[in-house]
Amino acid sequence: MNAPSEPGEPKRTTPLQGDLHRSRAGWLRGDGRLSDVVLSSRVRLARNIAGFAFPNRAGRADRARVLELAKARILGAGFTERLLWVDLHHAAAIDRTLLVERHLISKQHAKGKLGPSSGGPDEPRGVAIALPEESMSIMVNEEDHLRVQVMRPAFDLAEAYHAADAADDRLEEALDIAFSPRFGYLTACPTNVGTGARFSVMLHLPGLKLTGEIDKVKRAAGDMSLAVRGFYGEGSEAVGDLYQLSNQTTLGKSEGVLLHEMEQEIVPRVVEYERIARRQLLERRAEILADQAFRALGTVTHARILSSDESMDCLSRIRLGAVLGLLPGLDQQHVNQLMLFIQPAHLQRLAGREMNQAERRVARADVLRRELSGYCR
Amino acid sequence: MMKCDLCDNEATTHEVVIRGGKKLERHLCEVCAKQHGVDTRPNVPIHELLKNFVLTPAPVAPARALESARTLKCETCGTTFGDFKANSLLGCAGCYASMEASLGPVVERAHEGATHHVGKVPRRALAHSRQGGRPMEALLGSIREREERLNLLRKQLDEAVRNEQFERAARLRDEMRALEGSGGSLA
Numbered sequence: 145m146n147a148p149s150e151p152g153e154p155k156r157t158t159p160l161q162g163d164l165h166r167s168r169a170g171w172l173r174g175d176g177r178l179s180d181v182v183l184s185s186r187v188r189l190a191r192n193i194a195g196f197a198f199p200n201r202a203g204r205a206d207r208a209r210v211l212e213l214a215k216a217r218i219l220g221a222g223f224t225e226r227l228l229w230v231d232l233h234h235a236a237a238i239d240r241t242l243l244v245e246r247h248l249i250s251k252q253h254a255k256g257k258l259g260p261s262s263g264g265p266d267e268p269r270g271v272a273i274a275l276p277e278e279s280m281s282i283m284v285n286e287e288d289h290l291r292v293q294v295m296r297p298a299f300d301l302a303e304a305y306h307a308a309d310a311a312d313d314r315l316e317e318a319l320d321i322a323f324s325p326r327f328g329y330l331t332a333c334p335t336n337v338g339t340g341a342r343f344s345v346m347l348h349l350p351g352l353k354l355t356g357e358i359d360k361v362k363r364a365a366g367d368m369s370l371a372v373r374g375f376y377g378e379g380s381e382a383v384g385d386l387y388q389l390s391n392q393t394t395l396g397k398s399e400g401v402l403l404h405e406m407e408q409e410i411v412p413r414v415v416e417y418e419r420i421a422r423r424q425l426l427e428r429r430a431e432i433l434a435d436q437a438f439r440a441l442g443t444v445t446h447a448r449i450l451s452s453d454e455s456m457d458c459l460s461r462i463r464l465g466a467v468l469g470l471l472p473g474l475d476q477q478h479v480n481q482l483m484l485f486i487q488p489a490h491l492q493r494l495a496g497r498e499m500n501q502a503e504r505r506v507a508r509a510d511v512l513r514r515e516l517s518g519y520c521r
Numbered sequence: 522m523m524k525c526d527l528c529d530n531e532a533t534t535h536e537v538v539i540r541g542g543k544k545l546e547r548h549l550c551e552v553c554a555k556q557h558g559v560d561t562r563p564n565v566p567i568h569e570l571l572k573n574f575v576l577t578p579a580p581v582a583p584a585r586a587l588e589s590a591r592t593l594k595c596e597t598c599g600t601t602f603g604d605f606k607a608n609s610l611l612g613c614a615g616c617y618a619s620m621e622a623s624l625g626p627v628v629e630r631a632h633e634g635a636t637h638h639v640g641k642v643p644r645r646a647l648a649h650s651r652q653g654g655r656p657m658e659a660l661l662g663s664i665r666e667r668e669e670r671l672n673l674l675r676k677q678l679d680e681a682v683r684n685e686q687f688e689r690a691a692r693l694r695d696e697m698r699a700l701e702g703s704g705g706s707l708a
Contacts, residue, residue: 194614197598201612287610313644321643322614326621327628328638330614334624335631337617339640367689369633395628396635396673 165493169246169484170277174477176298180467181415183346183386183480184295186247187304189312190331190340191290194320198332199269199285207285208268213319214284218272221314226275232256233268238498241489244376247295248273248281251376280311287332288340290315299415301343301407305399308341328395338395343406346375347414350385350464351421361414369393370410375456375483384456384483389414426468437465441519444512449505455486455512462516474519482515525550595619634676639669671697 171184196202196210219227232240232253240254249271256267269285283291292315294308315321322330329340336342352358365372375386389411391402425433440458444450450458463479465471484490491507492499499507523532530550537546549557593602597615602623605611617624629636674697681690 192614197613198611200608200610201598201600309641312641316643316645320645323643324614324617324638326637327617328640329643330617332610334611334628335609337628338632338635338638341640367686393632393635395632396637396639396669398640400640401670 164246164278165242165490167276167278168481170279171247171295171297172477172480172484173297174475174480176296176300178411178415179298179476181347181349181418182299182411183348184297185299185301185304186293186295186342186344186346187301187308188291188293188342188344189308190288190329190336190342191292191312191315192322192330192332193289194322196289199287199289200332204268210289211268211270211284214282214290215270215272217315217318218282218284220318221311223272223280223311223314224274228273228275229270230273231268231270233270238489238492242493243271243273245484245487245489246278248278249283250286250291253283253286280307282311282315288336299345299411301345301403301411305341305343305403309399335392336394338393339397339399339402341394341399341402342390343402344388344390345406345411347387347389347411347418348385348460348463349387349414349418350460351418351425353385354425355421357417357421361417365389365414368410383453384460386456386460386483422464422468430470433468434465434470436461437470440465441471441516444509445517445519446513447509449502450486450509450512451505452486452488452508455508456483458512459483459486471519474516478515482512485511485515523548525553527553593620593623633673634680635669635673637669 171186174183192198193210193213196206199207199210202210215229219229230239230243232249233256240249243249244251244254253269253271256269267285269283271284272282274280279296280292280294282293292308292311294304294311296304296307324330327334328338329336331337331340349358349361352361362372369392371388371390371392373388373390374382375384375388391406394402397405440461444455444458444462459479459482462471462474463476466474466476466479485494486508488504491504491511494511495507524530525532526548528550530552532548533551534549534554535546536549537544594600595612595616596619598612600612600616602620605616605620605624611617611620611624625636674693678690678693678697681687681693
């Protein structure tokens, strides 16, 4: 393990091993239950190791000790055959961004700044990633000491929870986890206490957007104490009509109840609303839908400069067209993956060099043209 | 004629307040009573008075609670309740015990009125600790879980009705019925 660097020491960076930027994320594979609407399912468990201050309050030495303990346990637990460990305090900025784009770490974890008084690029912190599917990642020293996250393609929260729960069991075999009978798993932010479990799904809701009912769904979600966020989590706009839906309440309901609510009641209902909206659009405005899908395809296969937002908008319409069979031969899995490959760090790693925004827009147009030209008919 | 404590008019409102164990009497005219926020309406319905009585906390208590909350400090890591208010983060596991009284309501608000954990317990905690002589496993029992859930649902139902969220209320009521129906045999 690399020793944490001293404050005065120049920042060392080690390039991310492997070829994550080229590989397809398993959780965006695109097949499975309700995959016409649900891109992926994710379960996250927040845990802290007893006897150490939470990362925002811990001194550098304690954070380093927590990292050491957690890393040893994670690597020794025999989770998968291949586990990639990244010391984020030594990772290049572009690699940290790449991991955010692939939803393997949070933006906050990439930045490493925890509170007003501490933090910075070289805070001891890391992430373990299960390869090759990237189905699990464990962040160490994020807001909590441990954030276990498991991702699955399409709608499979039960299986994601099962895997996260099993990983949690393995971790606690050798770690004392902070827990109280009243508040459950103790977390830095009281909004996560109790089970510490967040169940979320990534939904593609272009139908509800087009029929103008998306705000109704958002309001209903609010009534049911659900959080609605964008593709890249808190504060991110819903680019590409992608929405993350997750439970906000973690106390007072068991994992089983939380899972049941999301799995049996909430998600199927939202999916049904979206399907109804799509059916209505197909019945009443089929030519408009087809027109939008083909125009989007036309744009991305001919444009020479593309912003991220415009690309995501186009990919959303193309995905809808593909799912509805308006673009024969185009499969949604391919579109799902492209949503990752056009992100800034992916483009730069693919090109093998740093690029400014203008260069990235050209590179983005190149990637989409190359990937989708074959479908133009 | 009894004179008003504050002016020469006739005192028409008489108030007795017990404060800090001392009995304080005030006799005021209508004008002065109004100025000092004393209710002079002759026929206030009793439930109105009761409501005010219940809803208005004693004037000393909140100030003291606020004061003590502000200076509340975790014995383990030194985080204060003020620090927590500023950045929404607690400093360590010990904060929950040190500031339990003030954190309780915050936690309750964040979790739809829930006050206690229901669900998984780390096995090592199970093996090591007992709470009030009972093994922590008792906390996992399905009966307790059911009751906790029912209590929570009752609270949420009240709230939903108050806010006229009838669809939500119906959903909650259905869940309560299902739970109530499934109970008996476990006890």
